[in-house]
Amino acid sequence: MMLSVKNISKNFGGIKAVDGCSFEVKENTITSLIGPNGAGKTTLFNVISGLTAPDSGTIKLLNKKINNLPPYKIAQAGISRTFQLTKVFKNMSIKDNLLIANNTGEDKMKKLLESVYLQKPLNTTASELSYGQQRLLELARALLKPHSLLMLDEPTAGVNPRIRQELKSILKRLRKDGKTILLIEHDMDFVMDISDFVVVLNEGKVLKIGKPKDIAKDKRVLEAYLGK
Amino acid sequence: MILDYFVILMTSLAFYTILVLALNLAVGFTGLINLGHMVFFGIGAYTSAILTTHGIPWYFAFILAGLLASVLGTLIAAITVRLKGEYFAMVTLGLVFIATAISRNWISLTRGALGIPGVPDIIRDNFYYMIFSWAVAGLCILFLYKLTNSETGKVLQAIRDDETAAAILGKNTYFYKVLSIAISTFFAGIAGSLFAHHINFVDPSVFDLEFFIFVISMLIAGGLASLKGSIVGVFGLSIVSEAMRYIVVSPSLIGAVRDIVYVVILIIILIYKPKGIFGKVDV
Structure with missing residues (x-):
């Protein structure tokens, strides 16, 4: 098992952002985390990557407990992630952004950029890129960092339809190459198209886990999204 | 001499x-x-x-x-x-x-x-x-x-x-x-x-903070995250500081006048060069 999340809870003041969540991510799959706004998806991502300490529960990556480690150790243990609002190093060049992830040669960096459809010279400053391009750079950075699990927080948010299509083909290719991906996504067509498994969160709890076609038919899931 | x-x-x-x-x-x-x-x-x-x-x-x-x-x-x-x-x-x-x-x-x-x-x-x-x-x-x-x-x-x-x-x-x-x-x-x-x-x-x-204001003015004027900028900032502001010896102000006011001049220079630089002269990062 790549990732196992057991009984994770996190309160902010009186609000239960995550309330006893358990799920697993199998190796070589794309698992999507979906749910209405405020369901606790990003909080769960932050807990898994160590940015937020959980109140209770355990998280294991490849059978090693990681939930009491600082973020940089969790990253070293093998988790790579992106953010809902991109976090590129804006004053630094594309090359330096990638260098922080992994000091590979320029050739490898150029190939990687090509593979994520970011055709820009390596010395371009990140702040000169459009928002969509910054997302691609962040994705490239996460891919370059050695990892066993890739976590993407709403990769299609705020990007144009062309980049959205490109992202879909990138993720499909990564899946084919044997990567394991955990994804937060609001675009249902996108999720249904690329996911092997879907975890539905609602009000901090796991509502349903299943294959995309089962999720699409589930009454409770529809209610959570559309109301009764 | x-x-x-x-x-x-x-x-x-x-x-x-x-x-x-x-x-x-x-x-x-x-x-x-x-x-x-x-x-x-x-x-x-x-x-x-x-x-x-x-x-x-x-x-x-x-x-x-x-x-x-x-x-x-x-x-x-x-x-x-x-x-x-x-x-x-x-x-x-x-x-x-x-x-x-x-x-x-x-x-x-x-x-x-x-x-x-x-x-x-x-x-x-x-x-x-x-x-x-x-x-x-x-x-x-x-x-x-x-x-x-x-x-x-x-x-x-x-x-x-x-x-x-x-x-x-x-x-x-x-x-x-x-x-x-x-x-x-x-x-x-x-x-x-x-x-x-x-x-x-x-x-x-x-x-003294007055001393620090001079030092940080040199840094900001030259620009953050640029070594070249820092050196230019040191030379530029020191020349200004030395030139002020020729401004006739009563000795009790000279410190305050200097600080005002540094700040005005900084403001002028930052209006035209928001990152300082060679800066790579926003101030």
Whole structure:
């Protein structure tokens, strides 16, 4: 098992952002985390990557407990992630952004950029890129960092339809190459198209886990999204 | 006469250069707003003054000035560096008041407000002392050039831009921030030692905020995260400072007038060059 999340809870003041969540991510799959706004998806991502300490529960990556480690150790243990609002190093060049992830040669960096459809010279400053391009750079950075699990927080948010299509083909290719991906996504067509498994969160709890076609038919899931 | 003036001015530009470059490492390259930078300059100056007036050879004192400033800087950074932005700035500003109080009141060590006169020359001939000072400044420039272009230097800049992103890429940001302050305060201490042996006197005024305003004005005018910018800032503002000797103002007002002029110059530069002259990062 790549990732196992057991009984994770996190309160902010009186609000239960995550309330006893358990799920697993199998190796070589794309698992999507979906749910209405405020369901606790990003909080769960932050807990898994160590940015937020959980109140209770355990998280294991490849059978090693990681939930009491600082973020940089969790990253070293093998988790790579992106953010809902991109976090590129804006004053630094594309090359330096990638260098922080992994000091590979320029050739490898150029190939990687090509593979994520970011055709820009390596010395371009990140702040000169459009928002969509910054997302691609962040994705490239996460891919370059050695990892066993890739976590993407709403990769299609705020990007144009062309980049959205490109992202879909990138993720499909990564899946084919044997990567394991955990994804937060609001675009249902996108999720249904690329996911092997879907975890539905609602009000901090796991509502349903299943294959995309089962999720699409589930009454409770529809209610959570559309109301009764 | 004019040559003497030039030599003395150039010597002071050498330790200003080291001081501003060291501040740039913390503020410009790492994003740590260390308002207590002059504390480590002062520690270097006092260390050198106290040791050499007690008969310790200058080269020991010189190295110890840097090391002691760095050790104290590292200890303070280890405790405070987790504070975010302005909170770190506030704590480091507090250090200035602590250092001033200690230097004024630990009379057996510092002679209080009287200061320590008779700090011996490292080199008696002013011209050769200028050469020596610039050799030290040159080594500092070279070291910081290598550092800021190394992988470690890139990590510092990444932390400045987005600490969370650096952490989730597997970088121990706490370690790197402490390291940045350790190096920055080492050079501040070295600059302090050069200063003490240059004017042969140290008193609590080394910690004055007015002095710091001059130093940080040079940094911002030249631009953050640019070594070239810092050097240009030091030369530019020093020329302005020297030119102000010819402005006729009553001695009691000269300090205030200088600060006003620095601030006005800064505002003008930042209007036309929002990142400073060679800056790579927003001020």
